[in-house]
Amino acid sequence: MTFQTFLLKYGEIGIKGKNRYLFEDALVRQIKYSLKGVEGKFNVYKSQARIYVDCLSEYDYEDVVEHLKRVFGLVGICPVVRLEDEGFDRLKEEVVAYMKEMYGEKDFTFKIEARRAKKSYPKNSMEINCDLGEAVLENLKGSSVDVHKPEVLVNVEVRNEIYIYSQIIPGPGGMPVGTNGGAMLLLSGGIDSPVAGYMISKRGVKLHATYFHAPPYTSERAKQKVVDLAKIVARYSGPIELNVVNFTDIQLYIYDKCPHDELTIIMRRYMMKIAEHFALESGCLGLITGESIGQVASQTMQSLAATNEVCTLPVYRPVIGFDKQEIVDIAEKIDTYETSILPFEDCCTIFVAKHPVTKPSVKRIKKSEENLQDKIEELMKEAIESTEKITVRAF
Numbered sequence: 001m002t003f004q005t006f007l008l009k010y011g012e013i014g015i016k017g018k019n020r021y022l023f024e025d026a027l028v029r030q031i032k033y034s035l036k037g038v039e040g041k042f043n044v045y046k047s048q049a050r051i052y053v054d055c056l057s058e059y060d061y062e063d064v065v066e067h068l069k070r071v072f073g074l075v076g077i078c079p080v081v082r083l084e085d086e087g088f089d090r091l092k093e094e095v096v097a098y099m100k101e102m103y104g105e106k107d108f109t110f111k112i113e114a115r116r117a118k119k120s121y122p123k124n125s126m127e128i129n130c131d132l133g134e135a136v137l138e139n140l141k142g143s144s145v146d147v148h149k150p151e152v153l154v155n156v157e158v159r160n161e162i163y164i165y166s167q168i169i170p171g172p173g174g175m176p177v178g179t180n181g182g183a184m185l186l187l188s189g190g191i192d193s194p195v196a197g198y199m200i201s202k203r204g205v206k207l208h209a210t211y212f213h214a215p216p217y218t219s220e221r222a223k224q225k226v227v228d229l230a231k232i233v234a235r236y237s238g239p240i241e242l243n244v245v246n247f248t249d250i251q252l253y254i255y256d257k258c259p260h261d262e263l264t265i266i267m268r269r270y271m272m273k274i275a276e277h278f279a280l281e282s283g284c285l286g287l288i289t290g291e292s293i294g295q296v297a298s299q300t301m302q303s304l305a306a307t308n309e310v311c312t313l314p315v316y317r318p319v320i321g322f323d324k325q326e327i328v329d330i331a332e333k334i335d336t337y338e339t340s341i342l343p344f345e346d347c348c349t350i351f352v353a354k355h356p357v358t359k360p361s362v363k364r365i366k367k368s369e370e371n372l373q374d375k376i377e378e379l380m381k382e383a384i385e386s387t388e389k390i391t392v393r394a395f
């Protein structure tokens with residue numbers, strides 16, 4: 001069956017009172033962005049507290065649904081048959097034809113649920129329900145009515161035009177991107193940070209990202225992997241401004257001057273500082289990392305406290321309480337997993353100590369950092385100034 005229209009249902013944003021239009025506009029923007037990834041011409045618009053996508057050319061149904069399923073804020077995607085109001089007999093014919101095509105010769109129970117927004121329509125909702133129900137019963141031998149728990153709930157909405165639908169494909173939920181400020185994701189090539197970005201983006205937050213690389217110790221391919229991951233996350237979040245920071249000189253300097261068992265923590269603290277610089281520059285209201293308590297030495301409660309200590313912005317760690325497998329499950333669902341496990345080196349793994357501290361004391365770390373006094377500010381300035389900025393789009 002070819003549907004000319006999709007009716008899109010939204011959840012949480014329906015309750016936002018006076019600001020609802022802002023949420024709807026953000027949703028429309030994200031739907032348009034997502035449909036750029038699909039071949040075809042579409043018109044996305046809102047009308048009477050509903051959002052519609054009209055398909056203006058041939059299109060691939062599965063592909064459209066797949067792309068709409070990535071738009072945060074949508075809870076239901078309904079493929080709709082749309083018709084002009086040309087009298088009740090014509091509506092009856094259309095409903096019967098629709099039911100035949102969708103449910104054919106099968107045995108099924110159904111209920112018609114009419115909503116009459118156009119009050120001038122000559123029949124009320126009850127009459128529409130009864131008359132259409134009768135027509136379906138007469139024409140589809142396997143059908144029977146069940147008003148309490150129907151297998152098929154047929155919605156008939158009488159507005160300026162008439163809409164018929166019975167399928168509600170679940171959307172991803174969440175809030176439309178752009179409705180909750182921006183945040184800076186520390187994006188590595190691993191499994192966890194892309195998932196963390198996805199999760200915060202799902203709450204309507206616009207993503208920015210920062211990646212630290214250490215050429216020649218890390219390769220161009222490792223950087224490309226991070227760009228590819230950002231591209232996948234951008235399918236959901238919209239375009240991402242990615243800062244690629246050359247961290248080599250800072251790392252070598254820390255390696256040279258600080259105790260090796262504290263390397264990871266000290267490096268992470270400088271990553272946070274630089275990421276925060278870019279976050280403030282682009283008006284972000286927080287940082288995001290893919291840390292989860294106890295996963296590795298640098299993610300114990302003590303280590304997290306030591307990393308946090310350098311930041312003034314809040315640090316969001318959406319996977320903090322997740323086990324690895326739970327994070328992997330989301331990575332697989334959002335399609336980042338296969339890219340994340342490609343075996344390219346990360347700057348943290350290259351300069352890693354054999355026996356890193358697991359319970360760093362902030363006091364001791366600060367003492368070690370005093371060894372960096374001479375050059376660290378200058379190196380940070382250089383790293384910031386030489387940062388490459390890439391706008392990563394999914395489509």
Ligand SMILES: Nc1ncnc2c1ncn2[C@@H]1O[C@H](COP(=O)(O)OP(=O)(O)OP(=O)(O)O)[C@@H](O)[C@H]1O
Binds near residue numbers: 194212213291296348
């Ligand atoms: N090279 C990097 N560039 C940007 N952020 C990084 C980098 N390395 C680590 N991070 C940030 O620090 C967090 C913890 O990194 P770490 O290497 O300890 O953990 P991980 O479990 O391997 O995380 P991930 O799977 O996200 O790489 C990451 O989730 C990420 O947010």
